[in-house]
Amino acid sequence: MESFPKIISVDDHTVEPPHVWRDRLPSRYRDTGPRIVRAPLKEMTFIGGRFAPKMGAPGxxxxxxxxxxxxELHRPLTRLDTAVGYDRDEVRLEAITYEQMRPGSFSVPDRLADMDVNHVQSALCFPTFPRFCGQTFTEAADRELGLLxxxxxxDWMVEEWCGPEARGRLIPLIIVPLWDAELAAAExxxxAARGVRAVCFSEIPxxxxxxxxxxxxxxxxxxxxDETGTVIAMHIGSSSRMPSTSADAPPAVGSTITFANCCFSMVDWLMSGKFERFPDLKVMYAEGQIGWIPYILERADVVWEENRGWGGVADKVLRPPSELFAEHVYGCFFDDAFGLRNLDAIGVGNVLYETDYPHSDSTWPxxxxxxxxxxxxxxxxxVERIVRGNAIDLLGLxxxxxxAGAPGA
Known part of the structure; x- marks a missing residue:
């Protein structure tokens, strides 16, 4: 193309630097809150969609x-957290240190430089240690510490990662205490009062x-x-269970069918009646790709038309699911030629572009x-709408x- 628009990526990732919780938690939690420890790796597997590392003792x-x-959680940084810059065949399931990862993974100036290399203007970034919807804190025993x-x-996401140094180019995405919907609403x-318009949520709670x-x-x-215009962003794997077929299936199986969780989740939402009750609600599926969407919409409409009487949705889903999709749901892709060939069956206004930096699937640079x-x-x-226009409208940029909430933006 003669002039490809500057990209607004709606699915990148940040690897949190070691000081995030150390600097922000009350002093009484310094030794119990999230902290970095350097230690040997004894063993690490990722079989059947489950990640299982074992931490060794000093020596x-x-x-x-x-x-x-x-x-009780011991979670190593891994090459899969930050794979960009490595040959594909060199990206393996291995544990690493901060010195072994690309600085753009955790440093704002380096991230902006890597975005420049990749023709990216702005980026929305999902968490790493909290996991894709903050379930690390949801699983913790100490609820007071979890909320903190x-x-x-x-606070780190808004004030530092997306702070003045980012010049409005990094878009905040928050997490919430999923164990309490009232606390989540308050967060x-x-x-939202400081300009945030996106929140992580689980694809399959x-x-x-x-x-x-x-x-x-x-x-x-x-x-x-609904009231604040905050978009619900659901990333593949935000249910802590990647799709797989068996306990001994290699990771390649799950990697091929990662979209399946998005598929299940989208049908849940379309048949839930929530879009009727919350008319301004918007949801987006990060890293789910888009090629699967047309058939699911077709099938959902058929089920709604022919089976809603016994299907449990006649009194709460009042319009065809495809109409609800057009008004409320966004699919995100980084590499989906098939989906783009079938864009008319999805809707130009319902598609967003992403780069998945710095993960192994990333198209960077x-x-x-x-x-x-x-x-x-x-x-x-x-192209302009897909690459940036839809994201501007959805995220209030x-x-x-x-x-828009960044200093000087």
């Missing part, structure tokens, strides 16, 4: 790694031991998002080239594509 054999330690941990992360409102979207339990949280190759058949105004 044990094994490569040294930086571990997040929090209550959530708030500390959000949404607290951050029951997998985390939480209520499903079909209950009324989440209504305080949903009402807060060639996200522009990938976009040009896959969108070459589309009109320039359509300035006309220039910057976070």
């Amino acid at each position: 044990d054999d094994g490569p040294l790694a930086d571990w997040w330690v929090y209550e 941990g959530v708030r500390a992360y959000n 949404v409102r607290r951050n 029951p997998n985390l031991g939480l209520p499903s979207i079909h209950t009324d339990d989440w209504d305080p949280f949903l009402a807060a998002c 060639k996200s522009r080239e990938v976009g040009e190759a896959q969108m070459g058949h589309l009109a320039p105004d359509v 300035t006309a220039d594509g910057l976070w």
